[in-house]
Amino acid sequence: QKEVEQDPGPLSVPEGAIVSLNCTYSNSAFQYFMWYRQYSRKGPELLMYTYSSGNKEDGRFTAQVDKSSKYISLFIRDSQPSDSATYLCAMRGSGGSNYKLTFGKGTLLTVNP
């Protein structure tokens, strides 16, 4: 079993839809959880990160972490064509030596006008 599992999609939705992206993980030591967005031929761009369990909201984006289920989600409200990209979840443990991020394979999202 891989440490981080993420459905690669592709996921296609109409403009304005609510999008739900998810990852599961197996390593209970993970404490920090991130979502990156990657446009074609570009590097990943950090959207948001959360620590431990709970929710975090930033504009149209909401990140949720459920450590008891080892499950994280990213919700995109009022999706726009400009949201079309690959979304990568990433996570790491706490402590000074835990700088290495473990990534999911990414979910390819297309938002159709």
Added chain:
Amino acid sequence: GAGVSQSPSNKVTEKGKDVELRCDPISGHTALYWYRQSLGQGLEFLIYFQGNSAPDKSGLPSDRFSAERTGGSVSTLTIQRTQQEDSAVYLCASSPIDGANVLTFGAGSRLTVL
């Protein structure tokens, strides 16, 4: 600089040749990371620098891979005797000293080994 700069953006080489990939991090970022993104795979950690030191080289796939960083700034990833399985996008990221959660990535160097 304003962002993380990587060069070359694309590199096509023949099997057995050596290649060098360069990363110029954001000015003032003391931490620098190399990741590899292969087709259909997630990002794979290669190496981490804090200043000029590399406390963790555990992700380097083989002894054909090496990296260095000079002056706490520019880093070079070298792949010797390239193999076809080395074909991937090599991504560099940097962060402040305590910024492991807020990496800024470059656009990557796409390596194709024929």
